[in-house]
Amino acid sequence: MTNPTAAMLVIGDEILSGRTRDANMYHLANELTKVGIDLKEVRVVSDDKDAIIAAIRSLKQRFDTVFTSGGIGPTHDDITADCVAQAFDVAIDVRKDAYDLMDAHYKAQGSEFTETRMRMARIPDTATLIENPVSIAPGFTIENVHVMAGVPKIFEAMVASVLPTVSGGEPLISQTYRIERGEGIVAEPLRDLAEKYSDLSLGSYPFQKNGAFGTNIVIRGTDEARVSAAIQDLTAQFPNNGVE
Amino acid sequence: MTNPTAAMLVIGDEILSGRTRDANMYHLANELTKVGIDLKEVRVVSDDKDAIIAAIRSLKQRFDTVFTSGGIGPTHDDITADCVAQAFDVAIDVRKDAYDLMDAHYKAQGSEFTETRMRMARIPDTATLIENPVSIAPGFTIENVHVMAGVPKIFEAMVASVLPTVSGGEPLISQTYRIERGEGIVAEPLRDLAEKYSDLSLGSYPFQKNGAFGTNIVIRGTDEARVSAAIQDLTAQFPNNGVE
Numbered sequence: 001m002t003n004p005t006a007a008m009l010v011i012g013d014e015i016l017s018g019r020t021r022d023a024n025m026y027h028l029a030n031e032l033t034k035v036g037i038d039l040k041e042v043r044v045v046s047d048d049k050d051a052i053i054a055a056i057r058s059l060k061q062r063f064d065t066v067f068t069s070g071g072i073g074p075t076h077d078d079i080t081a082d083c084v085a086q087a088f089d090v091a092i093d094v095r096k097d098a099y100d101l102m103d104a105h106y107k108a109q110g111s112e113f114t115e116t117r118m119r120m121a122r123i124p125d126t127a128t129l130i131e132n133p134v135s136i137a138p139g140f141t142i143e144n145v146h147v148m149a150g151v152p153k154i155f156e157a158m159v160a161s162v163l164p165t166v167s168g169g170e171p172l173i174s175q176t177y178r179i180e181r182g183e184g185i186v187a188e189p190l191r192d193l194a195e196k197y198s199d200l201s202l203g204s205y206p207f208q209k210n211g212a213f214g215t216n217i218v219i220r221g222t223d224e225a226r227v228s229a230a231i232q233d234l235t236a237q238f239p240n241n242g243v244e
Numbered sequence: 245m246t247n248p249t250a251a252m253l254v255i256g257d258e259i260l261s262g263r264t265r266d267a268n269m270y271h272l273a274n275e276l277t278k279v280g281i282d283l284k285e286v287r288v289v290s291d292d293k294d295a296i297i298a299a300i301r302s303l304k305q306r307f308d309t310v311f312t313s314g315g316i317g318p319t320h321d322d323i324t325a326d327c328v329a330q331a332f333d334v335a336i337d338v339r340k341d342a343y344d345l346m347d348a349h350y351k352a353q354g355s356e357f358t359e360t361r362m363r364m365a366r367i368p369d370t371a372t373l374i375e376n377p378v379s380i381a382p383g384f385t386i387e388n389v390h391v392m393a394g395v396p397k398i399f400e401a402m403v404a405s406v407l408p409t410v411s412g413g414e415p416l417i418s419q420t421y422r423i424e425r426g427e428g429i430v431a432e433p434l435r436d437l438a439e440k441y442s443d444l445s446l447g448s449y450p451f452q453k454n455g456a457f458g459t460n461i462v463i464r465g466t467d468e469a470r471v472s473a474a475i476q477d478l479t480a481q482f483p484n485n486g487v488e
Contacts, residue, residue: 016283018273019462020449022266029262039260043293044269044286051285073405073429075448076438116431151450166324184318187360191320203257204319206395218263
């Protein structure tokens, strides 16, 4: 069985200029791994209409599910919702369900529901809303694309409410074995192991810290017994973590 | 004058599985901003031949310069060099210049130049080598694509030696003004400001920390006087950082 696939689209000049270090990609990657969905591609594009539309059109076609992050706030450069509508060829306007949610929220807060805030109630036709428990202005899902905020706290809350609706594959089991030898020494036995356990995914991650160096071997698969067998095989070849 | 453009391709399952948090994107984004090159797109793809080749072909055509990170180590899943060769339709084999560098290094170290390590001397025809002061095995440049290692220390060293050879645009001046008001309040004045200063780039970045919330406004441009004028304009509208 192959797992369902996913892609992520991160929208925003702040990542590409190096001003902000992306946190949402790391969060989503971990959440998807837990439920057995394979994140296959991430794209980061700037607040540019053509770039956003082209990326959404390409990703929604090639992957089972697409998650977007960023560009749905109230400012002039928040153009994601309009771009998504265009990518799906549907109309977009301030929508009553989103408007009502936000209107009630600002009334309860005693603050004004300004025209710029109303931008955040623009939702494409046929989309369903994604709850925003942090600041109310919702995300939305249209077909296989989930459109979410870029602020990490809100993004994480939206991912938590969307993920149970996305059917995952078998969760991935992952085990790590640390070998106190460089990747050059480990590579050949690892290649043989990868051939023997072709149903598993083997990764090697060199580390170098405080003068010590070595390689972490991560073995992943959906069958726990197979993962354990591969780890035992590796342990037999590099007993005692490869320390001579 | 428009700045030269760049794209980055990050190769590796470890980012997409959430095992490793990407550091190279953040580093490169900052370095490019300093020298006035606009990073327009980042893609992260898995260790998959077709995905890597397709991404390189697409990016090298659309942007002035492409930087890749990852997949040039000695293990079975390090396939970047071969994919780049294929994307450029050139041959690839162990190349004497790379071989000699590494051979001398391992001899000096008293360690063996194994067959698996020799994988790292595979360099596409017509490419020039990028120095690796950390662990010798080189990266390479072919036309407008710079192929570098994924280990952050090595990636950073390679970026440092490549960047002076890439002609940048005018360095970007960036100034930030902190406003202790939500993005919904700031959005409208900001839109007017963006119209008035259409030669500058204005970004708003909401923050929420320990109960306090507000918006950082970042104004970027190549003309320092214009950036300062826009900041003064904004300060006049929200004196005292917007604190009432």
